[in-house]
Amino acid sequence: xxxxxxxxxxxxxxxxxxxxxxxxxxxxxxxxxxxxxxxxxxxxxxxxxxxxxxxxxxxxxxxxxxxxxxxxxxxxxxxxxxxxxxxxxxxxxxxxxxxxxxxxxxxxxxxxxxxxxxxxxxxxxxxxxxxxxxxxxxxxxxxxxxxxxxxxxxxxxxxxxxxxxxxxxxxxxxxxxxxxxxxxxxxxxxxxxxxxxxxxxxxxxxxxxxxxxxxxxxxxxxxxxxxxxxxxxxxxxxxxxxxxxxxxxxxxxxxxx
Amino acid sequence: xxxxxxxxxxxxxxxxxxxxxxxxxxxxxxxxxxxxxxxxxxxxxxxxxxxxxxxxxxxxxxxxxxxxxxxx
Numbered sequence: 001x002x003x004x005x006x007x008x009x010x011x012x013x014x015x016x017x018x019x020x021x022x023x024x025x026x027x028x029x030x031x032x033x034x035x036x037x038x039x040x041x042x043x044x045x046x047x048x049x050x051x052x053x054x055x056x057x058x059x060x061x062x063x064x065x066x067x068x069x070x071x072x073x074x075x076x077x078x079x080x081x082x083x084x085x086x087x088x089x090x091x092x093x094x095x096x097x098x099x100x101x102x103x104x105x106x107x108x109x110x111x112x113x114x115x116x117x118x119x120x121x122x123x124x125x126x127x128x129x130x131x132x133x134x135x136x137x138x139x140x141x142x143x144x145x146x147x148x149x150x151x152x153x154x155x156x157x158x159x160x161x162x163x164x165x166x167x168x169x170x171x172x173x174x175x176x177x178x179x180x181x182x183x184x185x186x187x188x189x190x191x192x193x194x195x196x197x198x199x200x201x202x203x204x205x206x207x208x209x210x211x212x213x214x215x216x217x218x219x220x221x222x223x224x225x226x227x228x229x230x231x232x233x234x235x236x237x238x239x240x241x242x243x244x245x246x247x248x249x250x251x252x253x254x255x256x257x
Numbered sequence: 258x259x260x261x262x263x264x265x266x267x268x269x270x271x272x273x274x275x276x277x278x279x280x281x282x283x284x285x286x287x288x289x290x291x292x293x294x295x296x297x298x299x300x301x302x303x304x305x306x307x308x309x310x311x312x313x314x315x316x317x318x319x320x321x322x323x324x325x326x327x328x329x
Contacts, residue, residue: 020325020326021325021326022325022326023325024325027325030325043326044323044324044325044326045323045324045325045326046294046321046322046323046324047321047322047324048267048268048319048320048321049267049286049288049293049320049321049322051266051267051269051286051288051320052269054286054287054288058292058322058323059323059324059325060292060322060323070323072323073326075326088301089294089296089301089321090294090323092294092295092301092302092303092304093292093293093294093321093322093323094292094323209326
């Protein structure tokens, strides 16, 4: 997969598997799983520093920002104002203009509030942010996000943390055909085959967290996901055979007795 | 002028010295300025301004950094 690079807003990424850093047992496990996954983009959240217990270690002591692209998210933001505020804080704390923009609509589903998402994206793009929006599997919304200047879109496969896999493959395929920017399938992956399928459909990358961190053996699952994304990508580029209802023999008739 | 001021840091009340800067506060809290964002009364500060910005009574300070997270 050496020369098969993913390019977003002029930045080149080696890995088509992106991973989150939440829900791990500890930082050592986080570090090991991420290393095994081969991902070079990791998402992080922005939260208050613990000022009463300073002995707590920092995630970035384990995830070297020189080695990984740190992609801050606005996880937990339900309003345009909050999402914009957290994005600005992330930029102030970090080193880049990248943000994975989430404006959530509902606590039960964590589905994106796409109207709020577009509004927040507009504000942030004007301020020079590189906005990677976490969106629905809605091709029209994806097109709008690209129109206002998002250099990639991140549609969900299924609700965050649900592990349900791709719930609407046809919408996702239409979405991929509707936009001319990279599509990163984000959220809902449960196991390796889900990730492979997303890549076979033509996704440019897959972002996941719970599917790895929540597995019985996160490090082994990280490895499975690495190969699943590779396999799916290679199969997509190779071009699958058409589906047919009846059999076609693979061995020749000629030469039979 | 009062010697001590009362400020809010990450939602908790805290006493400070009159005229102390954001950089002083971070030093008191043993927080390295690298990779933190500081907001004073909802205004986000440039890291370069930490040493200039002095705090006054009633200021609300938020200190944030990156933690593990995927989506929410």
